[in-house]
Amino acid sequence: MLSELPSEIIYHIATFLPTANALTHLAQTCHRLYEIITAEDSRIFRAFVQSSFPCTPTPPFWKDAARALTARSRALDRQAIIGRFVLPPPTAAQIGSHQATRLDRPTLGYRAAIDSYETWNGACWADRKEVLAWGAASQLVVRVKQSGAQARENWFVLDDTDHTSSYDDILGVHALKPDHGRKGADTEHFVFGRMLGDIVHLAISPEDASHEYKQRFRTYGLILDRTDLSDGTEPTLAAHYGNGSIAFYHTATEDQKVEPFVWLRAEALSARNRYSKLLSSSLVAVGTGDTGNSLSISTFVPDGVSVYRDISVDSLDLEQRVGNTAKANVSAIAPLNQHALGGSPGDVFLAAWGDRSVRYEKPKILFYIPIPFSKLTIFSRLHDLRSPHPYESTYRDTTDINPIYSVHTFGHDRFLAGAGGDAVLKIFDLRMSNTYSYLDAQAPPAKSTNTQNLPANGVYTNGAATLTTPFQHPRKDISIFLSHQPPSTFPPQNQNHNQHHSRPRKRGAYRGPIYTMSSPSPSSSTVYTGIVDGVVRLDFASTDDLTGPAKEWYEYNLDLGVNTGSVPLPDVSGEVFNLAGYERPHPDDLTTTSKLRNQRSFWSVEPGDRLVEGWDARWEHLEEPGAWRRRDE
Numbered sequence: 104m105l106s107e108l109p110s111e112i113i114y115h116i117a118t119f120l121p122t123a124n125a126l127t128h129l130a131q132t133c134h135r136l137y138e139i140i141t142a143e144d145s146r147i148f149r150a151f152v153q154s155s156f157p158c159t160p161t162p163p164f165w166k167d168a169a170r171a172l173t174a175r176s177r178a179l180d181r182q183a184i185i186g187r188f189v190l191p192p193p194t195a196a197q198i199g200s201h202q203a204t205r206l207d208r209p210t211l212g213y214r215a216a217i218d219s220y221e222t223w224n225g226a227c228w229a230d231r232k233e234v235l236a237w238g239a240a241s242q243l244v245v246r247v248k249q250s251g252a253q254a255r256e257n258w259f260v261l262d263d264t265d266h267t268s269s270y271d272d273i274l275g276v277h278a279l280k281p282d283h284g285r286k287g288a289d290t291e292h293f294v295f296g297r298m299l300g301d302i303v304h305l306a307i308s309p310e311d312a313s314h315e316y317k318q319r320f321r322t323y324g325l326i327l328d329r330t331d332l333s334d335g336t337e338p339t340l341a342a343h344y345g346n347g348s349i350a351f352y353h354t355a356t357e358d359q360k361v362e363p364f365v366w367l368r369a370e371a372l373s374a375r376n377r378y379s380k381l382l383s384s385s386l387v388a389v390g391t392g393d394t395g396n397s398l399s400i401s402t403f404v405p406d407g408v409s410v411y412r413d414i415s416v417d418s419l420d421l422e423q424r425v426g427n428t429a430k431a432n433v434s435a436i437a438p439l440n441q442h443a444l445g446g447s448p449g450d451v452f453l454a455a456w457g458d459r460s461v462r463y464e465k466p467k468i469l470f471y472i473p474i475p476f477s478k479l480t481i482f483s484r485l486h487d488l489r490s491p492h493p494y495e496s497t498y499r500d501t502t503d504i505n506p507i508y509s510v511h512t513f514g515h516d517r518f519l520a521g522a523g524g525d526a527v528l529k530i531f532d533l534r535m536s537n538t539y540s541y542l543d544a545q546a547p548p549a550k551s552t553n554t555q556n557l558p559a560n561g562v563y564t565n566g567a568a569t570l571t572t573p574f575q576h577p578r579k580d581i582s583i584f585l586s587h588q589p590p591s592t593f594p595p596q597n598q599n600h601n602q603h604h605s606r607p608r609k610r611g612a613y614r615g616p617i618y619t620m621s622s623p624s625p626s627s628s629t630v631y632t633g634i635v636d637g638v639v640r641l642d643f644a645s646t647d648d649l650t651g652p653a654k655e656w657y658e659y660n661l662d663l664g665v666n667t668g669s670v671p672l673p674d675v676s677g678e679v680f681n682l683a684g685y686e687r688p689h690p691d692d693l694t695t696t697s698k699l700r701n702q703r704s705f706w707s708v709e710p711g712d713r714l715v716e717g718w719d720a721r722w723e724h725l726e727e728p729g730a731w732r733r734r735d736e
Contacts, residue, residue, distance in 0.1 A: 106132065110139045118150045123169035126151060156515050158441050161626045167228035167660055168626065174657070175628045178643040179517055182530070182581050182684075183719035184702075185642040185665055187677045188589055189235070189631065191244050191258050196312040199263030203241065207268040213240040214618050215633030216295075218278045221623035225251050229660045233623050235631060236293055237638055238273025243295055247309050250662040257309045270299040275330025275342075282336045283355070292317070294340060294354065296330045302342060304354070320352050320361045333381040334440065334448070339403075341387065343379050349389070351403070365408055367401070380436035382449030386411065390433030398433050398454060432457065437510040437518065441625050442533075453498075453518060455507035498531045500582055500687055502697045511620035513630060521617025521632065528617050528632065528641075529582040529687075579717065581700070583684035586612045589637030628661060640677075646708060646720040667705040679705065681721075698725060 105113070117140065120126055126147060130140040140147045148165035152172065161168040177183075221233040230251035237244055243261040264271050279292040289308060296302035304318035326345035333339045337355040342363075344350070350363035367379075367389065378390040382400070387408075389399050396413035403409075435455040440448045500520075509521035520529040588611065619633035630641045642663050649657055650667050657663070665679060681702040688695035702721045716724070 106135050110142075113139050114147055114150070117147045118154055120151070123148070123151065123166070123173045126169070156626075159515050159625050160441070162223040162228070164223075164228045170656070171228060171628070171660065172626060174645065174648055174661075175514060175626075175643055176516075177648070178628065178645045178719070179514060179530075180579075181645055181717065181719040182579055182722065183643060183645040184583065184682060185644060185663070186585065186587070186680050186682045187640045187642075188587070188680075189246075189638040189640050190590060190677055191246070191260060195244075195258035195260050198259055198261040198307070198312060198314050200265070201260075201262050203262065203264045203267040203271075205268070206266050209269050212615075212636035213238070213272050214274065214635065215239065215638050216274055216276045217619045217621045217631050217633045217638060218276050218293075219621045219623045219631055220278050220280050221627060222281050224249075225253075227251065227660075229662065234278050234291055235621075235623075236276050236278050236295075237631075237633060238276050238295060239636075241267045241271040241273065241297070243273060243276065243293065243305070245291065245293070245307060247291060251659075254662075257312075259307055259309075259312060261305070261307075261314065270297070270326075272298050274298055274327055275302075277330065277332040277340070279354075283338070294320075294330070294332065296320075296322075296327050296342060298327050300325050300327050300344070302327070302330065302340075318356075318359055318361055321363065322350070328377070331379070331381045333384040335384050337384065339381060339384045341379060341381050347377075349379050349387070351387070365403060367408055378433050378435070380438070380452075382436075382438045382452055383440065384448075386449035388433075388436050388452065388454070390436075392432055400449075434523075435507050435510040435520070437512050439512060442512065442515065453510050453512070455510055455520065457506040496533075500527075500529050501693070502685060502687060503527050503529070503582060508616045508618055509620050511622070511630065513622060515625075519620060519630065521620060523616045524614065526585045526613045526615060526617065526634070527582050528585055530580070532580070580687040580689075581684045582687055583682050585617065585632060585634060585639050586614070586683070587639075587680050588613050589634070628663075646705065650705070650708075665705075700725070 105116075108116075113136065117126060117129060120129065126140060130137045145165045148169045149163070152159075152161060152165055152168050155169075156172045156176075159172065161172070215237050217235070217237040219233065219235045221231050223231045225231070230253070231249075233246075233248045233250070235246045235248070239260075241262055241264050243259075245259040245261070247257045247259075249255045273295050275294075275296045277294045279294065283292065289310065290306045291309065293305050293307070294302070295305065300322035302320040302322055303316050304320075305314060306317050307314045320340065320342070322342065322344070325348065328343045328345050330343070331341040332354070333341075337353070340352040340354050342350045342352070349367040351365050351367075352361050352363055354361075367387075377392070380388050382388055385403050387401055387403075389401065391397060391399055394417065395415050396410075397416045398414040400411045400413070401408045402411045433454050433456060436452055438449055438452040440451075442451070498520075503522055503525070505522035505524040505527060507520050508523045510518060511521075512518045516533050518531050518533060520531065521527075522529065613634060615635040617632055617634060621631045622629060628643045630643075632639045632641060642665070644657065644661065644663060644665070646667075648654070649663070649665060654667075664677070681704060683699065683701045686698040686700060688697060700718075701723050703723055705721065708720045
């Protein structure tokens, strides 16, 4: 009998169960199994989380963490996505004068720059604080939301400019996390930069809506292109300027005026250099636009910057992937520092490559994971890491011809790519398998010591071949359209701002870029996406979870605030809208046509629609393929 086995054996068996529900059902079998599973503050659930979701940090609420992470994994399998706009309410506290006069007549909207974080501050999973901030033209919009027993929400809109133009637009926003050395316990701290070259460290007190400028970063009058902030308790700030120079600053210093501790000067870089990314607090990757060192990775040394590794276009074999072109530019990078593939911070990352110089050639966007700079184990489900290649995996959408503007790692096995046009957001599986099931994906792999004959479904890891569990369900790759226009009242600005626009905003479908993405934490089910003139919130949660028998748990612990009622609520700020997308064929399949899919509202979903075809119930059913016939009305 299972219940008669020693507790350590039951504990070992339980770690192989694929879902949190399986653990719960096992605990319900008898009193003894219940006592074993719930012993030591749900020790088995802790082992389940750490084995099934490696490198995903969570608070020690192990049972709820197992449920939340499994729910997110299930939602990603079913492409269960909920789209809404994030709108500051009219009652948001105004910080600053808000009396600026517009000096120009902009014809284009602003580029939303976003950052967010969440931290747990209570006795259960629901007790957490989430901070969201983004730049809305010259304004800084901040939301501080407390969930759980002490639920509350505070909004702030900062604008203290005297005369406003497009040069006052905020191009980079970074929310400092609680472990930052300069942050106080009762204040929220932000570093943000404006196009005119003004980079500041701001502290906001949510209690009395007061603010104080803590630091200013010296920019020497240069026009700002973007900013970046590394992870860690003493993160590095990078400022990429319009002339191609990049300055790096310490953020944990006590100085009120912060000087760069090192520069990458424009004369040392290509004139085509338009992108850079901090891979860690000591590593930076720069897209140079040159052939020999198209992507240059440098490290900080006591006397300046030292090149760590150069990756050339020729080594990537781009002629077969993006057309006959001599050069390719890097447009987005995302480090995989909190992922099972990663080793030391900065060693493994995703990069988007593309070249639009060939007008009629469809550019295949290449994401790659380079060979580590030192001896390091990298785990990939599709490639043998014994090969000395400069990249390990290629991810591309053969349907869309837009370049990539942003890359964002999400969950423990996915990443998202925001296109530079047509409002396309692509969802990729890092494992690059033809089939996938979250049930099988969580199973710990078996190991073999045979390193000479690596099986087709294995990888080389630490001198041993690691076998993977075969997946069972069809792969569902999808790209979605964030084509809904932001509401016309977004963001709330004073009359002086609005009256100087040269023409009213057109209210058609949104066809612009996806500029930025941010998730509050590695365990979050939410992605905030920055578009032109707005922020779209995407929550990955299954319809059957939010409307099923356990919906109270999801409502309280995830606190998504989704209206899943039987009828729509009119004129509700942040109401859910329906998304559309296309199901991508395999990158090597050049004959299959992409399938267009559309969502429907929660209140139109019937109980029998759940789990049909392995898709979330909100996705409309596709008609059976057949010969095309005209259908006259």
